[in-house]
Amino acid sequence: MRVVVLGTAAGGGFPQWNCACRLCVACRAGDVPARTQDCLAVRADDGWYLVNASPDVRAQVLATAELAPGPGPRDTPLRGALLTDAELDHTMGLLMLREGGGLRVSGPPAVLSALGTVRDTVAGYGSWDWSATPALPGLTVSTFAVSDKKPRYAAASTEPGPWVVAYRIADPATGGALVYAPCLRTWPDGFDEFVDGATCALVDGTFFAQAEMSGTGTSTAAQRAMGHVPIDGADGSLVRIAKHPGTRWCYTHLNNTNPVLDRRSPEYATVRDAGVAVPLDGDVLTV
Ligand code: MLT
Numbered sequence: 001m002r003v004v005v006l007g008t009a010a011g012g013g014f015p016q017w018n019c020a021c022r023l024c025v026a027c028r029a030g031d032v033p034a035r036t037q038d039c040l041a042v043r044a045d046d047g048w049y050l051v052n053a054s055p056d057v058r059a060q061v062l063a064t065a066e067l068a069p070g071p072g073p074r075d076t077p078l079r080g081a082l083l084t085d086a087e088l089d090h091t092m093g094l095l096m097l098r099e100g101g102g103l104r105v106s107g108p109p110a111v112l113s114a115l116g117t118v119r120d121t122v123a124g125y126g127s128w129d130w131s132a133t134p135a136l137p138g139l140t141v142s143t144f145a146v147s148d149k150k151p152r153y154a155a156a157s158t159e160p161g162p163w164v165v166a167y168r169i170a171d172p173a174t175g176g177a178l179v180y181a182p183c184l185r186t187w188p189d190g191f192d193e194f195v196d197g198a199t200c201a202l203v204d205g206t207f208f209a210q211a212e213m214s215g216t217g218t219s220t221a222a223q224r225a226m227g228h229v230p231i232d233g234a235d236g237s238l239v240r241i242a243k244h245p246g247t248r249w250c251y252t253h254l255n256n257t258n259p260v261l262d263r264r265s266p267e268y269a270t271v272r273d274a275g276v277a278v279p280l281d282g283d284v285l286t287v
């Protein structure tokens, strides 16, 4: 199975347009590589599927030769998208894809419900298929309920969860399996078993530390409200990752405050020394 890591930043991207924090300034100066909002492309038997549709999807497709259109003037190898949640950084790209007819989009029922306006909007451009059951021809997809964390725009929704899921995509031809979990509020019960034996797992690396947004002009309360397990600390993800040495681990969905963005930082060294990768946009995984 071929997987292109199209984007690796959290909502807002890196640098974020309205942010002048130390890291965003270093990025604009060319000292730290820029990143688009997290999204994957996975190759199935009938073409490519996105896992999440970031607001940067147009630039991501243009940067990826395998996603180029053709041979017919409006042929595209893109067949659809799987959604892990309804957050804007994972769904706004659907509107950018409106010129493509016949895409198949799947996600949990609460997510499809929250996207009602997007679905109605896209319906005016082309007929898409929306389904609660993910299907990638030639691959096996399993879904893990991560949390009931709702996007802020859907705070009043009474839809039952899950609002956030993780996917495990297995390739029977290679025996390989990939786990994608860019939004983890905590390390959920049962997630260790879900990941067990996976070749590769890309997980939430939004924040390195519990209170990293204090001191950047944004607050610790704002960070807590965003609801992402930090990398570091006794309740962090790194100690949980250490229990699965057979899996190739990667952090994605990096917030612009995360010092791991800068490979010269001690925090990056901590992650690297634990054997965890921090892929850049455009990196390819073979699973
Ligand atoms: C998140 O990951 O917490 C959300 O995407 C935040 C946002 O709205 O950008």
Ligand code: MN
Pocket: 010, 011, 087, 089, 253
């Ligand atoms: Mn996000």
Ligand code: ZN
Pocket: 015, 016, 019, 020, 021, 022, 023, 024, 025, 256, 257
């Ligand atoms: Zn910033």
